Amino acid sequence: MIVMVVVGVLGFAGCQGMDQGERDADGSLAGKVVCVDPGHGGTAETDHFRVGTAGEREEWINLRVALLLRDMLEERGARVVMTRTEDVSVELKDRALLAVENNADVFVSIHHNATADPEVNFPIVYFHGAASENSAGVALGRLLARNIRDALFDGDTPACLISDRAIFPEKGANVLRNSYGIPGVIGEASFFSNADEEQRLKTAEANRVEAQAYLVTLEEFFAAEIPPIAEVGARVDLPPFAVLEGGERMEEEALAWRRLFLRGSELMKSGDQESLEEALDLFTRSARAFPDSSVAQQCHRYRVALLALLGREVEAKVEARRAEEYYVGVE
Numbered sequence: 617m618i619v620m621v622v623v624g625v626l627g628f629a630g631c632q633g634m635d636q637g638e639r640d641a642d643g644s645l646a647g648k649v650v651c652v653d654p655g656h657g658g659t660a661e662t663d664h665f666r667v668g669t670a671g672e673r674e675e676w677i678n679l680r681v682a683l684l685l686r687d688m689l690e691e692r693g694a695r696v697v698m699t700r701t702e703d704v705s706v707e708l709k710d711r712a713l714l715a716v717e718n719n720a721d722v723f724v725s726i727h728h729n730a731t732a733d734p735e736v737n738f739p740i741v742y743f744h745g746a747a748s749e750n751s752a753g754v755a756l757g758r759l760l761a762r763n764i765r766d767a768l769f770d771g772d773t774p775a776c777l778i779s780d781r782a783i784f785p786e787k788g789a790n791v792l793r794n795s796y797g798i799p800g801v802i803g804e805a806s807f808f809s810n811a812d813e814e815q816r817l818k819t820a821e822a823n824r825v826e827a828q829a830y831l832v833t834l835e836e837f838f839a840a841e842i843p844p845i846a847e848v849g850a851r852v853d854l855p856p857f858a859v860l861e862g863g864e865r866m867e868e869e870a871l872a873w874r875r876l877f878l879r880g881s882e883l884m885k886s887g888d889q890e891s892l893e894e895a896l897d898l899f900t901r902s903a904r905a906f907p908d909s910s911v912a913q914q915c916h917r918y919r920v921a922l923l924a925l926l927g928r929e930v931e932a933k934v935e936a937r938r939a940e941e942y943y944v945g946v947e
């Protein structure tokens with residue numbers, strides 16, 4: 617069995633007395649190969665859900681942030697491999713291949729999110745596979761989720777760090793799967809399906825602040841020892857939990873996520889068998905409707921408790937593992 621290990625990189629030595637420019641030039645990013653992947657591209661004619669109500673397209677936002685990040689990284693001595701620099705379509709597997717062929721030290725895929733509920737807006741970061749196997753992805757993702765939240769949102773906003781198998785249950789996300797072994801994440805800084813956020817994302821300043829959050833994340837990531845990455849399936853093998861995917865997430869059913877969760881929470885208090893069974897069903901539906909919502913982790917945790925209460929111990933055990941491996945705390 618092959619276990620891929622990413623060799624730890626020591627943080628850079630102290631640099632007292634240097635000014636900011638000198639410190640940046642000798643900083644921890646010098647010589648690092650960073651693959652920056654602006655999600656999607658060139659789909660204005662064919663894709664009708666990755667667009668805000670005012671017409672701003674996700675792929676345009678992704679590219680603006682990515683180009684700003686590229687410039688910031690290059691200023692600090694990193695070698696940046698871009699999967700695209702224009703509004704063009706690039707195959708997912710080719711994006712991952714670019715990272716692999718260039719021996720990238722890290723892979724960051726820049727995205728923005730959409731869902732049927734126009735109120736929703738918070739950051740989500742995805743790592744590939746299971747948390748206990750992909751320690752490097754989790755470490756990178758934890759930094760990114762915190763830094764994006766701190767830069768773009770107030771302190772009460774949730775920030776989620778989630779496995780790509782929570783949203784693509786069979787195999788996870790193509791770009792992360794095919795670049796696995798390189799520490800990598802997909803960042804979804806905010807929701808362009810929220811009208812105020814869409815307006816904000818059109819501004820150069822918002823794009824710059826976001827790119828800066830990625831930059832700080834990469835500096836922090838390389839300043840610490842990088843934890844290992846184990847082969848997919850080495851420790852964790854969970855059955856898929858079916859969810860709404862892609863364009864389905866803009867459908868009516870996806871709007872019910874919060875109502876289902878709140879109703880389930882009420883029913884849990886009553887304690888009789890029928891209510892518990894209904895609550896289980898409601899949490900399952902909420903988690904399927906919006907698998908990376910701010911309450912999805914809690915839905916799965918409640919499902920574990922309810923399955924145990926209903927005497928379904930084997931399922932409870934599987935779901936406990938899923939909650940632990942696919943939904944990671946950011947704090």
Ligand SMILES: [Zn+2]
Nearest residue numbers: 655674727728
């Ligand atoms: Zn996207």
